[in-house]
Amino acid sequence: MTGATRALERPMPRIAPWRRRGLRRAITFYVLISPWLIGFVLLAAIPLVMAFVMSLSNYDGLNLEYVRLVGLENYVRAFSDPDAQHALGRTLLLMAVVVPLSLTLQLALALMVNQSIRFTSLFRTIFYLPYVIPVVAAAWVWKIFVDPTGGLLNALLGVAGAEVNVRWLVEYPMVVLASLTIWGAAGGGMVVFLAGLQGIPAEYREAAMIDGANRLQVTRHITLPLLSPVIFFNLVTGIIATLQILVQPMLLAPGILGLSPGTVPPSDNYLYAVHAYLEIFVKQLFGYGSALLWLLFAVVLALTLVLFKTSRRWVFYGIEP
Amino acid sequence: MTVALARRRSAATEATLRYVPVLVAATVFALPLAWVVVTSLKKQSEFGSSLLPATPQLANYELALSLLDFMKFATNSLVLSSSYALIVVMVSALVGYGFARHRAPGRGRLFMLVLATLMVPSLVLFVPQFVIFAKLGLTNTYWPWILWALGGSPFAIFLFRQFFATFPRELDDAAEVDGAGPLRIFFQIYLPNSGPALAASAIFMFLWVWGDYLYPILLLSEDNTTLAVRMSTAYVDPRGNPLQTVTMAGVVLYVLPLIAFFAAANRFIVRGIVTTGLKG
Numbered sequence: 001m002t003g004a005t006r007a008l009e010r011p012m013p014r015i016a017p018w019r020r021r022g023l024r025r026a027i028t029f030y031v032l033i034s035p036w037l038i039g040f041v042l043l044a045a046i047p048l049v050m051a052f053v054m055s056l057s058n059y060d061g062l063n064l065e066y067v068r069l070v071g072l073e074n075y076v077r078a079f080s081d082p083d084a085q086h087a088l089g090r091t092l093l094l095m096a097v098v099v100p101l102s103l104t105l106q107l108a109l110a111l112m113v114n115q116s117i118r119f120t121s122l123f124r125t126i127f128y129l130p131y132v133i134p135v136v137a138a139a140w141v142w143k144i145f146v147d148p149t150g151g152l153l154n155a156l157l158g159v160a161g162a163e164v165n166v167r168w169l170v171e172y173p174m175v176v177l178a179s180l181t182i183w184g185a186a187g188g189g190m191v192v193f194l195a196g197l198q199g200i201p202a203e204y205r206e207a208a209m210i211d212g213a214n215r216l217q218v219t220r221h222i223t224l225p226l227l228s229p230v231i232f233f234n235l236v237t238g239i240i241a242t243l244q245i246l247v248q249p250m251l252l253a254p255g256i257l258g259l260s261p262g263t264v265p266p267s268d269n270y271l272y273a274v275h276a277y278l279e280i281f282v283k284q285l286f287g288y289g290s291a292l293l294w295l296l297f298a299v300v301l302a303l304t305l306v307l308f309k310t311s312r313r314w315v316f317y318g319i320e321p
Numbered sequence: 322m323t324v325a326l327a328r329r330r331s332a333a334t335e336a337t338l339r340y341v342p343v344l345v346a347a348t349v350f351a352l353p354l355a356w357v358v359v360t361s362l363k364k365q366s367e368f369g370s371s372l373l374p375a376t377p378q379l380a381n382y383e384l385a386l387s388l389l390d391f392m393k394f395a396t397n398s399l400v401l402s403s404s405y406a407l408i409v410v411m412v413s414a415l416v417g418y419g420f421a422r423h424r425a426p427g428r429g430r431l432f433m434l435v436l437a438t439l440m441v442p443s444l445v446l447f448v449p450q451f452v453i454f455a456k457l458g459l460t461n462t463y464w465p466w467i468l469w470a471l472g473g474s475p476f477a478i479f480l481f482r483q484f485f486a487t488f489p490r491e492l493d494d495a496a497e498v499d500g501a502g503p504l505r506i507f508f509q510i511y512l513p514n515s516g517p518a519l520a521a522s523a524i525f526m527f528l529w530v531w532g533d534y535l536y537p538i539l540l541l542s543e544d545n546t547t548l549a550v551r552m553s554t555a556y557v558d559p560r561g562n563p564l565q566t567v568t569m570a571g572v573v574l575y576v577l578p579l580i581a582f583f584a585a586a587n588r589f590i591v592r593g594i595v596t597t598g599l600k601g
Contacts, residue, residue: 039472134532
């Protein structure tokens with residue numbers, strides 16, 4: 001009330017209060033976001049510049065006396081590093097396997113638990129659980145599950161009459177890694193799909209049903225197009241996450257249960273981020289490792305950009321409830 | 322009558338179609354976890370020789386608690402995860418409120434910057450941060466996590482911005498007329514009405530630290546590290562052979578609080594994601 005009367009008492013120039021109010025609002029905005037802004041400068045912008053300078057240097061993490069800029073040497077080296085190429089190949093292969101399977105599974109799970117069935121919350125919890133389980137524990141879970149002698153997988157295969165002494169972590173390490181990744185990520189993607197499904201008005205589906213569409217047609221022509229923004233979101237985040245997988249292959253290295261900082265996973269699971277990590281934190285090649293990481297960033301950016309370009313063709317943002 | 326029969330049969334197929342896939346999927350998802358529990362109840366000598374424990378026993382759980390100072394490292398994890406979660410959620414909510422409700426030149430571009438940082442691989446940022454923390458003597462302390470928290474999380478900022486954008490503006494206007502400043506509006510109107518979003522993001526932020534393995538192994542020492550790291554080397558016999566059955570008991574103890582937490586908050590999480598409108 002006092003604010004209103006005070007405003008009336010003042011002479012009223014037309015533009016100035018607007019501007020002053022705008023300025024005050026702007027200051028308020030910058031004060032409110034200042035924690036992030038300061039954090040961004042100190043913990044993202046400066047480190048990014050440092051990381052870039054590092055990638056142009058021979059920094060070893062310890063001695064600043066011997067540091068010198070080596071130009072693009074590290075980048076040139078990355079392109080002729082057979083380990084880096086092998087690692088990139090394995091990473092792209094893992095991505096090509098995991099991302100489509102993950103998305104399909106997540107969508108299927110969301111459709112299943114979105115039906116009117118009993119125990120939906122129990123089913124949701126079961127599918128969501130692996131997503132909640134920390135990566136160390138998840139890696140142990142799978143190590144024991146596929147253990148040659150003590151694991152359930154070989155025991156079940158034995159019942160089915162197959163070979164029973166498969167040493168999964170040695171012979172098929174990437175199968176285990178892919179399973180662990182898909183199993184662990186399913187719940188998170190499912191919940192996002194579920195949120196998307198629940199955002200689709202039931203009338204659309206009902207109308208199509210009344211027009212004689214069967215369930216498959218409804219899914220194909222109503223649900224999927226309306227879900228496409230969510231599919232796109234899960235696709236992009238799935239790709240970015242898969243390209244950066246680091247700890248899992250090291251924890252899945254056969255033999256040990258724990259992880260020493262220098263654990264090298266078997267060749268099949270020698271992923272790109274693992275290579276960069278080992279170069280930096282084990283071999284102390286901070287310069288070269290930073291260059292490797294910038295190249296990873298470039299791949300992530302390029303893939304995301306391509307996806308955004310193609311998204312215009314298949315992602316429908318048209319209908320907003 | 323044939324019609325009724327056909328209808329009944331189609332109802333039966335209908336039910337099969339609904340339940341069989343979901344039951345199969347649930348079994349496949351639960352098997353590895355069930356196996357953890359089964360293994361944790363075996364004697365170590367039974368691991369690899371018999372499928373089920375002859376007499377289920379809890380000795381592994383006692384060992385899991387006593388082979389390392391479980392409570393001490395669990396407390397480390399709890400303190401680190403909850404202080405991180407508490408600070409980062411409050412900061413992110415405040416920043417999200419700023420982005421959602423206060424106009425200023427450059428706001429759009431700054432928000433794009435928030436989203437852009439989500440795409441930077443975390444190691445790219447971590448390596449120079451690691452160098453900085455080491456130079457400042459902050460390794461072996463919890464300060465890195467506090468500093469990360471004070472800067473907010475881009476993901477949580479995004480969530481809160483989306484969430485607060487759905488609040489009716491009339492609320493702000495009314496409060497402003499009553500003389501409330503932006504901070505008071507935030508604390509008295511926005512925060513009390515953000516239960517699901519606060520809970521969902523706090524749980525995720527807590528989980529990120531509780532489950533993280535890489536940063537504690539690189540930043541902390543044997544003594545003040547988190548439970549996950551300490552556990553990963555503790556469950557061996559005196560000769561250094563892994564004790565799988567004890568490890569599985571440890572996994573259960575490590576994960577059970579999270580599961581209880583999530584089972585209780587299940588509804589909250591879905592609602593949090595729905596209301597924060599991840600669809601964008």
